[in-house]
Amino acid sequence: MAKYLAQIIVMGAQVVGRAFARALQQEYAASQAAARARSRPGQQSAAASSITGMTLQEAQQILNISKLSPEEIQKNYEHLFKVNDKSVGGSFYLQSKVVRAKERLDEELSIQSQDQEQQTGKNTQT
Structure with a gap:
């Protein structure tokens, strides 16, 4: 019984770890896209909206x-x-x-x- 409980805990930790890593990757990609959008001349208006x-x-x-x-x-x-x-x-x-x-x-x-x-x-x- 303890063996199965340990396996469940390990699998749960792996699932949570993967979800956390995926969320970090998505957040990093979104911040990179926002930085690229702010650097383009036509997108300065969007940056001004977010600042003000x-x-x-x-x-x-x-x-x-x-x-x-x-x-x-x-x-x-x-x-x-x-x-x-x-x-x-x-x-x-x-x-x-x-x-x-x-x-x-x-x-x-x-x-x-x-x-x-x-x-x-x-x-x-x-």
Whole structure:
């Protein structure tokens, strides 16, 4: 009886060990894929979303922006920031969401300008 119990324990440990090793391999592969995605120029937007914790679409909805124009972003940001000021009865939480949305949109604008500079640099070299 003890022999069978020992065999069951050994087999259970092997199964758990293999599952743990497989999980580690999958996690390593996923982290490598994420690193490759962040290094590609077109994927910088996805990296910015993961860093700021807010997607581009969410930021556009918060600031009520349909297309990325710095003037419209600044105008809507200033209005929503003033409206949600705590001294006039607004919400600090909403005000912070407005700030984060503006930061995310500003990051996207800088990514787009970098991409345009790279494209113009490539075009002038050819």
